Amino acid sequence: MARIMASLFCLLLIDSAWAGNLGKSIDSLDAAAATMEAKIQLPPGAEPLKRYTRLYSVESIAGHEVLIAVYVLGWGDSVLKGSRVFLAPARMPGFYDGGCSVINVRYRLDTGQFLDVFCNGEA
Numbered sequence: 001m002a003r004i005m006a007s008l009f010c011l012l013l014i015d016s017a018w019a020g021n022l023g024k025s026i027d028s029l030d031a032a033a034a035t036m037e038a039k040i041q042l043p044p045g046a047e048p049l050k051r052y053t054r055l056y057s058v059e060s061i062a063g064h065e066v067l068i069a070v071y072v073l074g075w076g077d078s079v080l081k082g083s084r085v086f087l088a089p090a091r092m093p094g095f096y097d098g099g100c101s102v103i104n105v106r107y108r109l110d111t112g113q114f115l116d117v118f119c120n121g122e123a
Contacts, residue, residue, distance in 0.1 A: 069105035
């Protein structure tokens, strides 16, 4: 039940206008993120994936749709922790250090190929 409530809360955080402008449904973005999460190999030093709040956006890079993800430990309130959240690109937060408490991912939607998976540096 808690997982269902967290999922419903997470869906409320999605910028619906942004998703509509992409021509994608919320379900298709969530499915793409789930597929990516099932395939990802986290960098050495990372915590288990479900411990991170997983922030997602989609951007066009070199003419390809790329799922951008930032995984953050200890970000958000208790409802967000361990959740999947979709944001418009302009609303994605930036983190400049934090080591493996912040993981950055870029994933091509058309090929299912990871472009980057890395931990932030340390300040």
